[in-house]
Amino acid sequence: RTRQxxxxxxxxxDTSAAGxxxxxxxxxxxxxxxxxxFGGALMVGMIPDIGAWASNSAGKKDRNTDYTENSRQAxxxxxxxxxxxxxxxxxxxxxxxxEIINLITGEDIDFSNIYTLRLKNDR
Numbered sequence: 001r002t003r004q005x006x007x008x009x010x011x012x013x014d015t016s017a018a019g020x021x022x023x024x025x026x027x028x029x030x031x032x033x034x035x036x037x038f039g040g041a042l043m044v045g046m047i048p049d050i051g052a053w054a055s056n057s058a059g060k061k062d063r064n065t066d067y068t069e070n071s072r073q074a075x076x077x078x079x080x081x082x083x084x085x086x087x088x089x090x091x092x093x094x095x096x097x098x099e100i101i102n103l104i105t106g107e108d109i110d111f112s113n114i115y116t117l118r119l120k121n122d123r
Contacts (some may be wrong), residue, residue, distance in 0.1 A: 014106025022102065028095040041083035048072040 017026045051071060095101070 010106070011107070011109075012103070018104060020100045020102075025097065026101050028093045031092045031094065033089045033091065037086050037089050040084070040086055041079050044075060044082050047077040051075075056060070078089040095107045108117040 016024070018024060019026050048071070
C-alpha cells in the first residue's frame with residue numbers, strides 16, 4: 001500500500017514495476033536490513049556467553065553444579081523470540097527522488113475523488 005495526499009489508500013495488490021523503457025523490474029539500492037533483523041538476536045545470544053565467561057573467570061567454584069543453566073535457557077529463549085519477531089522485516093528499495101517508474105496494477109484505481117475534471121469556460 002502507498003499513501004498519497006489526501007491520504008487515499010491505494011492498493012498495490014498484484015502490482016508489477018517496470019523501468020523507464022518498459023523493462024521488467026526497477027533498479028535501485030536494496031537495504032536488506034541485516035542488522036535490524038539479526039542484530040538483536042546476536043546481542044541477546046551473546047549474553048549467556050558473557051555470563052559463562054564471567055562465572056568461569058571467578059575464582060573458586062563448584063564444578064559439579066551449574067548455577068547458570070536456567071538463566072542460559074531463558075536467554076536462549078529470548079534470543080529465539082527476538083529473532084522470530086525481527087526476521088520478517090522485508091527489504092527496502094531506494095531510488096533517487098524524481099526517477100520514473102511504471103506501475104502495472106492488477107486492478108483499476110479510481111482517482112475521481114482526488115482529481116476532478118472541470119469544463120473551463122473561455123467565453
